[in-house]
Amino acid sequence: MPILETRKLNKTFGGVQAIQSVDFGIDEGEIVSIIGPNGAGKTSFFNVVSGMFPPDGGQVIFDGLNIGGHTPSQITAAGIARTFQNVRLFPNLTVLENVMVGQHCRTESGVFSSIIRTPKQKREEVMIEEKAKDILGFFGTRLVGYRFDQPAFALSYANRRRLEIARAMATEPRVLLLDEPTAGMNPKETVELTELIGRLRSERGFTIVMIEHDMKVVQGVSDRVVVLDHGTQIAAGTYDEVSTNEDVIEAYLGRPAESRAQSE
Amino acid sequence: MTATIAPAPTSDQSVESRVQWRRMLRVGAVVGLVMMFVSANGMAATFNGRLIIYPILSLGYLVLYAIPFVGGTQFTKREELEGVETAPPSVTDAVNAALAGLLGGLILGLFAWFVDAVPGVRTIFPSMSPEMVDVLTFGLGVGPALVLLPLISAAMGALAGGLSLLSKTTNKALRAGALTVVSFALFQVVVDDFFDFLPAVPDFLYTRSALTIVAAIILFALGAAGSIYLPGRMPSIGDRLGSSDAEVRRRTSLWMAAIIAVAIIILPQFLGGILNELLINVGFFALMALGLNVVIGYAGLLDLGYVAFFAVGAYTTGVLTSPISPTINPMLTWWQAFPIVLVLAALAGLLVGTPVLRMRGDYLAIVTLGFGEIVRILLLSDWLAPYFGGAQGVRNIPGIPVFGTEINVTTPHLMIYAVVFFVALAAFISWRLEHSRIGRSWAAMREDEDVAEAVGVDTVKAKLTAFITGAVIASFAGALFAAKVGSVFTNSFKILVSIVILVIVIVGGMGNIVGVLVGALVLIGILGGPNQPGLLQEFGQYKLLIYGALLVYMMLQRPEGLVPSKRRQQELHQEEFLQDAWLDKHGRFVEDHDHSPQRPGPSAAEPGRGRES
Numbered sequence: 001m002p003i004l005e006t007r008k009l010n011k012t013f014g015g016v017q018a019i020q021s022v023d024f025g026i027d028e029g030e031i032v033s034i035i036g037p038n039g040a041g042k043t044s045f046f047n048v049v050s051g052m053f054p055p056d057g058g059q060v061i062f063d064g065l066n067i068g069g070h071t072p073s074q075i076t077a078a079g080i081a082r083t084f085q086n087v088r089l090f091p092n093l094t095v096l097e098n099v100m101v102g103q104h105c106r107t108e109s110g111v112f113s114s115i116i117r118t119p120k121q122k123r124e125e126v127m128i129e130e131k132a133k134d135i136l137g138f139f140g141t142r143l144v145g146y147r148f149d150q151p152a153f154a155l156s157y158a159n160r161r162r163l164e165i166a167r168a169m170a171t172e173p174r175v176l177l178l179d180e181p182t183a184g185m186n187p188k189e190t191v192e193l194t195e196l197i198g199r200l201r202s203e204r205g206f207t208i209v210m211i212e213h214d215m216k217v218v219q220g221v222s223d224r225v226v227v228l229d230h231g232t233q234i235a236a237g238t239y240d241e242v243s244t245n246e247d248v249i250e251a252y253l254g255r256p257a258e259s260r261a262q263s264e
Numbered sequence: 265m266t267a268t269i270a271p272a273p274t275s276d277q278s279v280e281s282r283v284q285w286r287r288m289l290r291v292g293a294v295v296g297l298v299m300m301f302v303s304a305n306g307m308a309a310t311f312n313g314r315l316i317i318y319p320i321l322s323l324g325y326l327v328l329y330a331i332p333f334v335g336g337t338q339f340t341k342r343e344e345l346e347g348v349e350t351a352p353p354s355v356t357d358a359v360n361a362a363l364a365g366l367l368g369g370l371i372l373g374l375f376a377w378f379v380d381a382v383p384g385v386r387t388i389f390p391s392m393s394p395e396m397v398d399v400l401t402f403g404l405g406v407g408p409a410l411v412l413l414p415l416i417s418a419a420m421g422a423l424a425g426g427l428s429l430l431s432k433t434t435n436k437a438l439r440a441g442a443l444t445v446v447s448f449a450l451f452q453v454v455v456d457d458f459f460d461f462l463p464a465v466p467d468f469l470y471t472r473s474a475l476t477i478v479a480a481i482i483l484f485a486l487g488a489a490g491s492i493y494l495p496g497r498m499p500s501i502g503d504r505l506g507s508s509d510a511e512v513r514r515r516t517s518l519w520m521a522a523i524i525a526v527a528i529i530i531l532p533q534f535l536g537g538i539l540n541e542l543l544i545n546v547g548f549f550a551l552m553a554l555g556l557n558v559v560i561g562y563a564g565l566l567d568l569g570y571v572a573f574f575a576v577g578a579y580t581t582g583v584l585t586s587p588i589s590p591t592i593n594p595m596l597t598w599w600q601a602f603p604i605v606l607v608l609a610a611l612a613g614l615l616v617g618t619p620v621l622r623m624r625g626d627y628l629a630i631v632t633l634g635f636g637e638i639v640r641i642l643l644l645s646d647w648l649a650p651y652f653g654g655a656q657g658v659r660n661i662p663g664i665p666v667f668g669t670e671i672n673v674t675t676p677h678l679m680i681y682a683v684v685f686f687v688a689l690a691a692f693i694s695w696r697l698e699h700s701r702i703g704r705s706w707a708a709m710r711e712d713e714d715v716a717e718a719v720g721v722d723t724v725k726a727k728l729t730a731f732i733t734g735a736v737i738a739s740f741a742g743a744l745f746a747a748k749v750g751s752v753f754t755n756s757f758k759i760l761v762s763i764v765i766l767v768i769v770i771v772g773g774m775g776n777i778v779g780v781l782v783g784a785l786v787l788i789g790i791l792g793g794p795n796q797p798g799l800l801q802e803f804g805q806y807k808l809l810i811y812g813a814l815l816v817y818m819m820l821q822r823p824e825g826l827v828p829s830k831r832r833q834q835e836l837h838q839e840e841f842l843q844d845a846w847l848d849k850h851g852r853f854v855e856d857h858d859h860s861p862q863r864p865g866p867s868a869a870e871p872g873r874g875r876e877s
Contacts, residue, residue: 050718076720084718090711092835093704101708105720107701111729114700115693121700128701151834154842171720 003028003063003207004049004080004175010057011041011048011231018044020231021058026175031201031208033218035242036228037251042211043085045228046177049209050082051075062175077105081173083164085180085211089152096148098163099132102170135166138204139196158189165196169204176200178210182217194220215243227251284360287339292364295335295417296371299328303375306391307806309399314802315474316449323802324399326446332368332417336361336424358425365421369414376400376409437488444487449475451799457536532680540676542789544748545796547683548741550784552761553768554690554777555737560766561775561829562698563730564710566629568762569616569636573735575757576612577742579643580605582658582752583651589658591651598664598747605743606736613735617728624713636762644754657753664747673750682747686740691777697733698777706730707831760794760808767811771818773825775832782827787811 002025011019018041026032034042047053049060051072060068067075081102090098107128113121136148139162155163161181168176181197182190194217200206212218218225218239225242227235229251235242242248302308312324339360342350379385379392386392401409427435448455452466452473459465469479532540552574559567583589584601596604616635620628643652652658663672664682671678697703705726708716717723746752764787772783791807792798803810818825824833834841 052714052718071722071724072714072717073720073722076718081720082718084715088712088715090708090715091838092711092831093707097704097707101704101716101721102719104701104705104708105722109701111697111702111733114702115696117696125700151831151841153834153838167719 001064002026004209005061006045006049006058007061008058009045009048009055009060009068011044011053012056013044017231019048019055022228022231022233024226024233026207026209028174028207029201029205030223031197031210031221032224032226033222034209034211034226034228035213035215035218039230040228040251041231042228043179044231046082046179046209046211049075050080050177073105076171076173079172079174080177081168081171081175082177083161083168083179083181085183087157087160087164089155089160089164089167091153092151094149094151095136095155095163096129096132098152099135099166099170100128102135102167103128103131104171106172132170135169138169138199139166158185161185161193162196165200169200169206173206175207175209178208178212180211180213182212182214190214190217193217197221283356283363284339288360288363289367291335291338292367293371295332295364295368295421296375298331299368299372299417300375302328302331303372303396303400304389304392305806305809306396309391309393309396310805311802312399315472316446317480318471318474318476320477323450329416329420332365332420333424335364335368336421339364339425340428353428355429357428358422361421361425362418363421366414366418368421369417370410372400372417373406373410373413376413377406380406433492437491440491441484441486441488444483444490445475445480448483449480453538453799457539458534460534460536528684532677535677537676540680542797542799544676544679544683545793546784546788547680547687548745549765549768549788549793550687550781551683551690551741551744552738552765553772553780553784554687554694555734555741556765557769557775557777557780558694558697558737559730559734560769561780561832562694562703562710563706563727565727565730566625566632567731567734568629568633568766569639569759570632570734570738570765571757571759571761572616572636572639573609573612573738574742574745574761575639575643575752575754576609576735577605577739578746578752578756579652579658579742580608580739581743581746582661585746586658586661588660590649590653598662598743602743605739609735609739609742610732613732614728616735617731621724621727633759633762636759640754640757640759643757655754657751658746659751661746661750661752663750664744671747673748679744679748683744686744687781690737690740691781693733693737694777702726702729756795758794764788764794764811767815771814771825773827773829773832776825776827776829779825779827779829783825786826787814 005025006022008021008023009019010017010021022041022045024045034045036042044053048055048068051067051070051074054069058068059066062075062078062080065078067078067080070078090101093101107124109118109121109124133148152160152163161184165176165178165181168178178197182193185193197208197210197217198221201208210218210222222239224237225235225239226233227242227245227248229247234247234251235245237245308324308328310324311327312322314323315321316323316326336358339357340353344350376397380394380397383394397406400413402412404412427438430438448469452470452475455469456466469475469483475483532543535543552570555573556567556570559565559570581598581601583592584594584596584604585598587593587595616632620631620635623631642648644654646654648654663670663675665671666678666682669675669678671682673679697706705716705721708719708721709723709726713723716726745756749756768783768787769780770783771787772781773779788796788798790799791803791810792801794807797804798807822828824836
C-alpha cells in the first residue's frame with residue numbers, strides 16, 4: 001500500500017483548473033520526482049497535499065487516512081513536511097532556532113510548564129536543542145561552519161536551502177516534499193545536493209517527493225518520475241521511460257508543425 | 265588613479281568652506297517655522313510660567329531657543345563616505361548656523377509683529393494672544409524684538425556651530441553640565457521629595473521651584489566634571505553584562521538585581537506621596553505594556569483595543585468586591601476575586617481572539633480597535649448599566665488586604681510594592697515564555713504565518729495563547745487599578761489608553777522587556793498618561809503633541825526603540841548587520857595571518873572585555 005496517495009485530486013483557482021483528477025502514489029522509501037513545464041500545477045499539487053490549500057475534489061490519503069482539507073500544521077504533525085520553491089525561512093530567527101521551531105509539533109510543553117520550568121519542560125528543551133544540532137550536523141561542515149546563533153538571513157543562498165531542508169527534517173516527517181531543492185544553485189552545489197537527497201533516504205529513511213527542473217538531478221536520484229502538464233498527469237514511470245515518451249516531449253517542446261497540420 | 269582621487273578632497277573642502285546658501289535658507293526656514301509653531305500653539309507662553317534658573321531662564325525660552333541650536337548642529341554634521349576624507353569642523357559651520365538662526369529669528373520676529381498688528385487672528389487661534397507676543401518680545405515691544413530675536417537665535421546657531429570647533433571632551437563636558445542643570449530644574453519635585461529628610465539641600469538649590477543662579481553654576485560644574493572624571497574609573501556595567509565570560513555576566517547581573525531589589529524595598533519609604541503615586545501609574549502602564557508586548561512584540565498581532573482587557577480586569581474586580589455593586593454583589597475580598605478575574609480575562613482574550621483568527625496586519629488592527637470601543641460602550645450602555653453601573657461606574661471598591669492592613673488609595677507607599685510585585689511577575693512570565701517552545705512558535709508566526717503553520721505550528725492555538733496571555737497580564741493591571749483608585753468608570757478605558765500603551769511598546773523597544781519598562785518610565789513617568797499627570801505637569805495639555813512628535817521621531821531615527829531587542833534590531837538593520845558580519849570575518853582573517861591589526865574589530869575586543877574582571 002502506498003504511504004501517500006492522491007485519488008482524483010482536483011483544485012481550481014477561479015477558472016483555472018490547476019490540478020485535474022491526479023492519481024498519484026508513492027511507496028515508503030521511494031524517491032519520486034514530479035516534473036513538468038512551468039504552470040503545470042506541480043507546486044499547486046504540493047500546496048494541496050501539504051494543506052496550504054484545501055482540495056476541491058478527490059482525496060489525499062496518507063498512511064491510510066484521508067488528510068484532505070486538514071490544516072497544514074495537522075498534516076505536518078501527521079508526518080508530511082515540505083520546503084518551498086522560493087526559500088521561506090524565518091529570517092530573523094537564528095539558524096538553530098529555525099530548526100528548533102520544526103520540533104514544535106513533536107513536543108508538548110504548554111504555557112504553565114514553560115513559566116514554571118518543570119523538570120519535564122527542561123528535559124524537553126535540552127532534547128529539542130540536541131535534536132536540532134544533530135540535524136544540522138547531518139549537513140556536515142556546510143552548515144556547521146556557520147555559527148548557529150547567526151540569523152538565518154545571514155546565510156548564503158545554498159545554505160538557506162539546506163537550512164530549509166533541516167527545518168523540515170526537524171518535524172520528523174515520513175514523507176518529505178522538496179520543491180525545487182536545487183533551484184539557483186551552482187553545478188557543484190547541485191551535485192552535492194543530489195547526493196544529499198540520496199542520503200536523506202538511505203540514512204534517515206525519508207520517503208521523498210521532489211519537484212525538479214534539473215534533469216541530471218531527476219535522473220540521479222529518482223526511482224520514478226511523474227510528469228504533469230496543465231494540471232493532469234501525462235506520463236509516469238522510470239526516467240528512461242518518461243524521457244522518451246512522446247507526450248512529455250510534446251509538453252516541453254511542442255508538436256512538430258507538420259503533425260499539427262495533419263491533426264487539424 | 266591619483267588623478268581621479270586627488271580632486272575629490274579639494275572639491276569637498278570647497279563645498280564645506282563656503283557659505284551654503286541653499287542649505288542655510290532651508291534650515292533657517294525650518295527653524296523659523298518650528299519656532300512659530302511652538303509659539304502659535306501656546307507652548308512658549310505656557311512653558312514660560314516654569315522657570316529653570318531663577319530669574320533668568322524659563323522653560324519656554326529654553327524650548328524656543330533650543331530650536332535654532334538644533335538647527336545649527338545640522339551644519340556640523342558630516343556625511344561620512346568610505347574613502348573620502350570628511351572635512352574638519354570649521355568657522356564656516358558657525359557662520360552657516362548663525363545665518364540660519366538669523367533667518368529663523370527674523371521669521372519669528374515677523375510672526376510676533378503680525379500677531380501684534382492683527383489682533384483679530386486671536387479669534388481663530390486662541391493661543392496667538394498679546395501674552396504670547398509679550399513672551400516672544402521679552403515685553404520690549406515689537407520694534408526692538410525684530411532686531412533682538414534674530415540676534416539671539418543667530419547666537420544660538422553660532423553656539424551650536426562653534427561648539428564643534430572645541431575638543432570632544434569639552435563638548436561632552438558642556439553637554440553633561442547643561443543636562444545636569446536642566447534635569448535638576450525639571451525634576452525639582454523628585455529632588456524635593458527625595459531630600460525630605462534633609463530639607464537644606466532643596467532649600468539651597470531652589471527658589472520658587474527653579475534653580476538659583478549659584479546652584480545652577482555649581483550643578484553645571486559638577487556635571488561637567490563628572491563627565492570628564494567618571495568614565496573609565498567606573499567599570500562599565502554594560503561592558504560587564506555583555507562580557508563573553510558567563511561567570512562575570514552572572515555575577516554582575518546578580519549584583520544589579522540585588523541593588524535594584526534593595527532600592528525597590530527602601531525607596532518607597534523615602535519618597536513622598538506624589539512620587540509614589542507617579543510610580544504606581546508608571547507600574548500600571550508598564551504592566552499593560554508588558555502584556556501588549558507579548559501580543560505585538562512576540563506574536564506580531566497588532567492589537568489596538570488592548571485597553572478592553574484592562575477594563576475587564578478592573579470592572580470584574582470592582583463588581584466582585586465592592587459592597588455597593590448594583591446587581592452582582594458577592595463582596596469577595598480582593599484575593600478571592602483575583603483568580604476569578606484572571607479566568608474572566610482569559611475568557612475575554614479568547615472571545616476577542618477567536619473571531620479575528622483569520623485576520624492579519626491592518627485588518628486585525630482595525631477590528632481590535634473596534635472591539636476595544638465595543639467593550640467601553642457596552643459597559644456604559646443601559647443594557648449593562650444594572651450590572652456595571654453605567655456612567656456611575658462601580659464605587660467603594662475595597663483595597664488589597666495584606667497582613668492585617670489594607671492597601672488602598674490612602675497607602676501609596678504600600679501600593680507600590682503590590683504594583684512592583686505584579687510588574688516583576690509579568691516580566692518574569694514574558695521572559696520565560698519568550699525563551700520557550702511557545703515563544704519560538706510566536707516568533708515563527710511573527711516572521712511568516714503561513715510557513716509557521718507549514719512547519720507544524722498550530723497558529724490558531726499560538727494566536728489564542730498570545731491573546732489570552734496578554735489579556736491576563738492586562739487584568740493584573742485592571743485588578744490593581746480598581747483596588748488602588750477605589751472606583752472604576754468607563755472614561756479610564758478610552759481608546760487613547762490603548763494607543764498610549766502601543767506608543768510605550770514602540771518607543772521602548774518592541775519585543776524587549778527592559779525596553780518596555782524603560783518606555784513606561786520615560787513616557788508615563790515624565791510626560792504622564794492620558795488621565796495621569798507626569799513629572800512635567802507643564803506639558804499636560806501638549807502631552808499628545810509630544811507623544812506624536814516622539815513617535816514620528818523614533819520611527820524615523822530609531823525604529824527599534826530605546827532599548828531594542830536583538831532580533832528587531834537585526835530585522836531593521838539587516839544590511840548593516842551583514843556588513844558588520846563581513847567586516848568581522850575580514851578582520852579575523854587579517855589577524856589570523858598576523859598582519860598588522862589595521863582593524864581590531866569586535867573579535868579582538870572581546871578577550872579584553874573578559875579580562876576586566
